[in-house]
Amino acid sequence: MDNNSTSSPSKTIPVNSTFANPFETIDASSSLRKPLSLWPGMYHSPVTNALWEARSNIFERLLDPPTDAPPQTELLTKAPSRSRTSILYNFSTDYSLREQYRDPWNEVRIGKLLEDLDALAGTISFKHCSDDNNTTRPLLLVTASVDKIALKKPIRVDTDLKIVGAATWVGRSSIAIKLDVIQQACQGEKTDTTDDDDVALTANFTFVARDSKTGKSAPVNRLLPETEEEKNLFEEMEEIDRLRKKMRNERGRALEKGEETERLNALLAEGRIFCDMPALANRDSILIRDTTLENSIICQPQQRNIHGRIFGGFLMHRAFELAFSTAYAFAGLRPCFLEVDHVDFLRPVDVGDFLRFKSCVLYTEVENLEQPLINVEVVAHVTRPELRTSEVSNTFYFTFTVKPEALKKNGLNKILTVVPATEEEARRVLERMDAEKS
Template sequence: MDSNSSPSNTIPVGSTFTSPFECSPRADSARKPLSLWPGMYHSPVTNALWEARSKIFERMLDPPVDAPPQSQLLTKTPSQSRTTILYNFSIDYILREQYRDPWNEVRIGKLLEDLDALAGTISVKHCSDDDSMTRPLLLVTASVDRMVLKRPISVDIDLKMVGAVIWVGRSSIEIQLEVTQPTIESSDASEPIALTANFIFVARDSKTGKAAPVNRISPETDREKLLYEEAEARSNLRKRKGGYDRKEIENREVNRLEALLTEGRIFCDMPALADRNTILLRDTRLENSLICQPQQRNIHGRIFGGFLMHRAFELAFSTAYAFAGMMPCFLEVDHVDFLKPVDVGDFLRFKSCVLYTELENTDQPLINVEVVAHVTRPELRSSEVSNKFYFTFTVHPEATTVTNGYKIRKVVPATEEEARRILERMDAESLQLAKNVNK
């Protein structure tokens, strides 16, 4: 570069983000270190939620020295934690553009981020004791029990997201979220539910890392009492499951396991004679990887769970797209397990595959996609599973017409480990379907 270049050729660049702590009275005199700020990657809704929690965040990041734990549990109602987010898509064109997908619907991946952030805000509201002299709890997303898309979500119509705590255990809480959106025909009438989700959070002592008790809950309305009972039943079911599924497969499902492997062996041993409408699970795989950046961290300095769900969803969508040969239609997140935290700087690998398909309903074939996130540490020669995600997609009937009646293939395993994974998810889905029928 010429040393005599005019300064006018230099374009100054400034930050377009503000910290949740900028409005703090202490912002100028004792600003918190940048390393303790939440990351700058997040969506407008996530940023708004974190701004609303800024005072709690400051205390969580900088508790008094040797602060004692909460000594007395409070009893709160679901209404005390209820929080609503309104997306003004109809008038806010920039917001609309941030959430638009290529088909003029809402990007589900970004919505997953917001759902996780809202659930986190609600958990903080419920678990806070409003005492600045006690050390706050560390609240971690343990799992997403189920997330069901009941109808497509338009990006041109205002959207509302609301949630509250519906159940509390000793150190865990369940939060139910609903996304509602008016129909185009009756935008000023009732708002039908477009999506439902249930998040499980667990509380840890921020100093010892051990499980910590959380505030009690007292349902008031008939609906709140019903939701509590249903959540209690789900909690009891999770406790009973333990090793039950694996035991069932070992003792009673040997024939199913062998039948799946028989189909896979034909592909491995005699590929020319294999069924053309069948494909090996390993041939549906996709993978991507990334280094976790500081911009993706949450207020605890770890990678934001909503970001992980967003990335997993987009890989699952791509996997279903490449497998089906036509644009997939998202139906639900079957289950998400947050097994280990992910830290800034971790080498994260997402591995996906079509686990199995359900082809009985030709108008709505189901594509079940598994995404497993691994934290890989090359220096230590180690790789650990941090998250597991299960998504279900379908394709529109008219899409098969455009593609000359192309059929979705049946997926078969080549190894016993793959066969077991398929059966475990099939059994989990059958159990969930039975629960829904009994409601």
């Protein structure tokens, strides 16, 4: 592998539209290497195409790994700068690209952006884990979780956009990736520096490494932060990892002591009235089961990633669209996206799988009238009718809000409170609330 592709600071990778120009003849034979869009069945988008063109030597090796190659034996120590990658959307000048990302309200489609974030995070993890040796077999890197994606301000579709990311922390076989989506306030005020006000969205991904032959967990290259900011991010991720382990232990002890019984009963009190005395139930509340939506898809070859599995970003996109629709139907007006709170990738999804997405409003937070919160859960099930089995492959948690002026315009004072009707629903609510506090 070309060492320059991973050791030197990366240049910004431009993103171009994947819409074909009807007046332009495309010569597919003009390059010895086929572009990503010509690989049969491979999932592609403007960003995956751009990453392919910029890092072709990495991806070609993954598509055609050496036969019976030995595993990586020597772990390298790399700085975050070795994996840092940035991509640029020229929305201000590329009208076809703008059209691919425009939503009905002339903002960027969040679901499509989630796809791109996952693709870029995957590229960064590959760059960090590469051993610069073409004779060893590459690692299989998969998205383990999305820890937080927070929208800080609306993202316009008429102004250039940049995504910058790098590895921030590594464990034995896991890599944490932080991404920043940057959009300056005014197109005419471009500068080389980035202010905090320019960051429109932040995202944190965790990838895990597997041996591509045995499927077992594999160690990854060490990370050596160099700058003060990199060191702070590394320490922050260390603390987050420690707190997660502590929370898991504390939750286990709480369950053993039965400390959650009182909280469960408090949550279930209103739900029991809905079930037993519906005429007397609070009209400002609604049961979780009455907020549900569902859709199903058959996973197609065109949606697979470089390893032949269904692309994680595609799953996030589909889950987001359903979550948005769920919040829309629940609130009665267009919701505003705030956060992807957490995504778990519990098992891989394969081509041909029958995938069912089930969503509900898990709970609402109505105390802040200026920004009421709608917390939506989406669960993806891989269903196999021939085997009569159904397994959870992914869980997604999204947070939306509604504008108070829009509520008043529609003659509403506030959004409804959502209550569980069963103990299983109440436990899911408590687990999510506790996770939000951690």
